[in-house]
Amino acid sequence: MSVALALLAGLMGLCVDLFVREAWRLDAWSPDFMVLVILWLGTTRTWTQGAVIASMLGLVADGFAGSPAGLHMLHALLLFYLSRGLSSRVLFQGFIGRMLLGLVGGLTGLFLFAALGKLVLPDGQVALRLTELVVPRIVVVVLFVPLGFPVLDRLESTFVRQPERDVL
Amino acid sequence: MPRSSSPRRPIVVGLLLIGAAVGLLIADHASTGRGPVSVTLGALVGPLHRAISAAGHDTRALWSHYVALSEVHEDNAALRARIGELEERAASVDGLRAENQRLRALLDLADTRKDLRLRSARVVGRSVSDFFRVLKLTLEVDPQGEDAGDTRGGAELVVGMPVIAPGGVVGQLRSVDGDRAEVLMLTDLRSAIDVVLETSRARGVAVGTGEPDRYAARLEYLQRNEATAIDERVVTSGDDGRYPAGLVVGRVTSVKPQPHGLFQDAEVEPFVDLSALEEVYIVLGPSGLTADGSELQREKAPPSAPTGGPR
Numbered sequence: 001m002s003v004a005l006a007l008l009a010g011l012m013g014l015c016v017d018l019f020v021r022e023a024w025r026l027d028a029w030s031p032d033f034m035v036l037v038i039l040w041l042g043t044t045r046t047w048t049q050g051a052v053i054a055s056m057l058g059l060v061a062d063g064f065a066g067s068p069a070g071l072h073m074l075h076a077l078l079l080f081y082l083s084r085g086l087s088s089r090v091l092f093q094g095f096i097g098r099m100l101l102g103l104v105g106g107l108t109g110l111f112l113f114a115a116l117g118k119l120v121l122p123d124g125q126v127a128l129r130l131t132e133l134v135v136p137r138i139v140v141v142v143l144f145v146p147l148g149f150p151v152l153d154r155l156e157s158t159f160v161r162q163p164e165r166d167v168l
Numbered sequence: 169m170p171r172s173s174s175p176r177r178p179i180v181v182g183l184l185l186i187g188a189a190v191g192l193l194i195a196d197h198a199s200t201g202r203g204p205v206s207v208t209l210g211a212l213v214g215p216l217h218r219a220i221s222a223a224g225h226d227t228r229a230l231w232s233h234y235v236a237l238s239e240v241h242e243d244n245a246a247l248r249a250r251i252g253e254l255e256e257r258a259a260s261v262d263g264l265r266a267e268n269q270r271l272r273a274l275l276d277l278a279d280t281r282k283d284l285r286l287r288s289a290r291v292v293g294r295s296v297s298d299f300f301r302v303l304k305l306t307l308e309v310d311p312q313g314e315d316a317g318d319t320r321g322g323a324e325l326v327v328g329m330p331v332i333a334p335g336g337v338v339g340q341l342r343s344v345d346g347d348r349a350e351v352l353m354l355t356d357l358r359s360a361i362d363v364v365l366e367t368s369r370a371r372g373v374a375v376g377t378g379e380p381d382r383y384a385a386r387l388e389y390l391q392r393n394e395a396t397a398i399d400e401r402v403v404t405s406g407d408d409g410r411y412p413a414g415l416v417v418g419r420v421t422s423v424k425p426q427p428h429g430l431f432q433d434a435e436v437e438p439f440v441d442l443s444a445l446e447e448v449y450i451v452l453g454p455s456g457l458t459a460d461g462s463e464l465q466r467e468k469a470p471p472s473a474p475t476g477g478p479r
Contacts, residue, residue, distance in 0.1 A: 015216070015220050018217065018220045018221065018224065019220050019223060019224040019227070020224070021224070022220070022221050022223075022224025022225055022227075022228060023223075023224040023225075023227035023228045023231065024228065024231070025228070046178070047178030047181075047182065048177055048178045048181045048182075051178070051181055051182050051185050052181065052185070055185045055188070055189065058189070059209065060209075060213060062206070062209055063206075063209035063210055063212060063213035063214075063217070064213055064217055066210070068192075068193055068196040068197060068206060069192040069193070069195075069196045069205040069206040069209055070188075070189040070190065070191070070192030070193035070195075070196060070205075071189075071193060073185075073188075073189040073192065074186065074189035074190065074193065077182070077185055077186055077189060078186075081182065119193065119197070120193070120197060
């Protein structure tokens with residue numbers, strides 16, 4: 001159930017991203033819900049479960065983006081590992097903490113994707129697109145991570161039954 | 169923080185997934201077109217993609233229409249303002265047309281009365297009184313005329329000069345002060361004009377009634393035995409030495425024969441709409457021509473300037 005919810009959340013994130021881009025032509029300023037969900041997975045899921053979910057979502061994102069298969073998958077995986085690795089050492093809590101995670105995740109995710117994109121795209125195009133995207137993407141991710149995490153947490157607490165614990 | 173059960177499992181899974189992703193990338197890159205995985209992915213997410221795109225597109229269209237509607241409101245406001253402006257202009261054109269008609273009538277009057285020297289003036293006000301009927305005039309200086317260079321404007325004007333309009337007699341000059349003048353209307357209580365009825369040739373004196381709610385004059389000294397008809401035109405006789413003969417004063421609106429005495433009562437309504445006058449002519453005197461503009465026979469001396477004043 002937890003995996004299904006995470007997949008559903010990621011899929012919804014992709015759909016909303018697509019919808020917003022189509023409806024309002026936000027393009028660079030469109031909230032990258034996929035990145036948001038991957039970062040959230042890093043703070044809530046195990047290495048294995050999170051990696052599987054992230055790679056599946058990345059694969060679906062490849063389908064949505066029309067990019068070469070594996071590109072978004074690899075990007076999602078690496079972003080998940082980054083988020084998971086940071087979360088295992090630093091506790092990102094509160095609005096400011098999550099903004100900080102959003103800043104690191106958004107910036108790294110963007111440059112990570114640019115680095116991966118160099119495998120399949122001409123250098124000039126990647127650099128140009130990176131210049132256009134860097135500010136809006138970081139602003140959007142920094143804003144949406146602290147706002148989106150509580151929503152995802154609430155969804156999970158509502159739909160996923162937590163294991164009962166004995167209070168000693 | 170949840171933890172994996174086996175320490176090696178995440179590494180193995182991670183390596184496998186990364187390997188799969190890189191393999192897919194290489195396979196896709198190596199294929200000439202889209203790789204089979206890409207094609208399959210496209211086929212799988214295609215319907216969902218299209219549905220969401222369509223929804224987004226519809227939302228965008230709705231949004232665009234909404235924005236367009238707000239622009240329509242702006243256009244509407246601009247067009248309303250434009251309509252107001254055009255209506256104002258149309259009203260101005262109507263005013264100009266009416267003025268044109270009035271001035272044309274004034275010119276026609278000048279053309280038909282070439283025997284008179286006329287001077288145009290503009291009505292700028294009316295007396296605010298229940299008893300007196302006075303028009304305020306401003307004189308228009310003709311730069312080509314006799315007053316050229318005369319800033320006073322009313323140099324040759326004399327109190328008592330007749331004032332006429334296209335409909336007929338308006339009254340007489342009451343005072344002249346520079347380029348301003350006052351006209352005693354024929355309906356003022358102080359006004360008296362020697363008149364003759366056009367058909368019956370009955371004579372009388374048109375005296376203003378001074379009534380505040382209408383413009384009218386009373387015919388005095390109208391012989392009782394004269395056959396006076398309603399709607400008969402009343403014109404100036406020219407015998408008072410002030411008004412030239414033949415100027416239309418008005419029409420008879422009522423006749424009341426008296427059982428006793430020498431005279432009968434009659435009332436005259438001016439032809440000129442005195443309530444809506446805007447331009448008038450002041451009759452300066454005879455021009456030495458006939459009414460149609462031909463030279464007058466020099467057998468007799470020209471009539472002297474009017475010397476009379478208000479009654």
